[in-house]
Amino acid sequence: MSNPAIAANGLRKSYGDKKVLDGIDLTVPEGTIFSLLGPNGAGKTTVVKILSTLITADAGAAHVGGHDLAAAPQAVRAAIGVTGQFSAVDGLITGEENMLLMADLHHLPKAEGRRVTAELLARFDLTEAAGKPASTYSGGMKRRLDIAMTLVGNPRIIFLDEPTTGLDPRSRHNMWQIIRELVTGGVTVFLTTQYLEEADQLADRIAVLHNGRIAAEGTAEELKRLVPGGHVRLRFTDPDTYRSAATALTHATPDDETQTLQIPSDGTQRELRSILDWLDSLGIEADELTVHTPDLDDVFFALTSTGNAIPDQTKENVR
Incomplete structure (x- = not known):
């Protein structure tokens, strides 16, 4: 290693x-x-x-x-x-001059400095602008x-x-x-x-x-994976269908204002298939289904909030 x-x-x-x-x-x-x-x-x-x-x-x-x-x-x-x-x-000199200045600071021979400058300017698609002031x-x-x-x-x-x-x-x-x-x-x-x-x-x-x-x-x-909160979100447009679904899905979290239900889920294909089969067996058909899994925003907010919601032992396991 x-x-x-x-x-x-x-x-x-x-x-x-x-x-x-x-x-x-x-x-x-x-x-x-x-x-x-x-x-x-x-x-x-x-x-x-x-x-x-x-x-x-x-x-x-x-x-x-x-x-x-x-x-x-x-x-x-x-x-x-x-x-x-x-x-x-340095905005007062050209892109090429900025590069050549760096070459001088690295004590490269003049010819080597010009070769490296030309190669890097081409690599970063700056050849055409090389002779223009960097301020532009x-x-x-x-x-x-x-x-x-x-x-x-x-x-x-x-x-x-x-x-x-x-x-x-x-x-x-x-x-x-x-x-x-x-x-x-x-x-x-x-x-x-x-x-x-x-x-x-x-x-x-x-x-x-x-x-x-x-x-x-x-x-x-x-x-x-440190952050809990993955879920499947069901949205309904018909109030009666929404209420029926909320009654049947007792462990789902309802939001009456948006007529949505949140079902806890880790977002895996197997669990999603299980949820869909379960909904079919209950005769529930949502107008929209979306899957949410925690992203780095969720991780960042959980780790840097005043009330840290992630157990210390879980963080140690990741490290």
């Missing part, structure tokens, strides 16, 4: 009296996408800053790219790339340029801190494809995001950060 790309133990960080991180443990396998979720101010960016050597932790230890964060920060920096919440693109780029183009600049040093681990914030849906989906292609090429991606769909679509594993701790960690499907 290969060494993890990132391994952190007991990371702690406080600013004055405010405890931001209270003992964070993380393991990210090589060549995967790991997503860190959490409310605003939960400490996601602080985790990224610590692991990318921008700030130091008050306590704990971490290895990034096989290098000890405290003992070999320069080696860590050589192995990683960072794209922050706010673009590092759309939000999606700036984000693509930002990541292209991050790749100039050929990092094997990339930290993407909320990379799609402010992008329109099409640009966001384009960015997802870029991230998937990076991982296909063997890069490890550490992604923070406020878009739960983004984590669901991209991440191999997800951790939810709340009150300075990891509230739960697992695959998207594992996390979804």
Whole structure:
């Protein structure tokens, strides 16, 4: 088994009296996408800053790219790339000049810098706009340029801190494809995001950060199984049919205002077939049937609400 790309133990960080991180443990396998979720101010960016050597932790230890964060920060920096919440693109110069500047910062020979710049601009569909000032780029183009600049040093681990914030849906989906292609090429991606769909679509594993701790960690499907509340929803248009169904389905939850009934269900095909057979045997025919299973929104709200509804032992089992 290969060494993890990132391994952190007991990371702690406080600013004055405010405890931001209270003992964070993380393991990210090589060549995967790991997503860190959490409310605003939960400490996601602080985790990224610590692991990318921008700030130091008050306590704990971490290895990034096989290098000890405290003992070999320069080696860590050589192995990683960072794209922050706010673009590092200089709007006063062209896209190509931004790329060449990064090549100079990585001490690439002039010819090598121009070759890498041309390849990355083509890869991110920016060749046509390369000679234009970056200030004229759309939000999606700036984000693509930002990541292209991050790749100039050929990092094997990339930290993407909320990379799609402010992008329109099409640009966001384009960015997802870029991230998937990076991982296909063997890069490890550490992604923070406020878009739960983004984590669901991209991440191999997800951790939810709340009150300075990891509230739960697992695959998207594992996390979804933490939350109760899956159900089949029956909607009726005829009041008499609705009342008859509500009387017959004594364990269903009625909503008189919308004339709907909710039947608890885990959403599996077998259980849905059983429910349909049962409804047929009772002569009940709804005008609309929908199946709801918990999604990452449900997980997020359950884990980060004041009254946490998920038992601690269940969360430990997922982790």
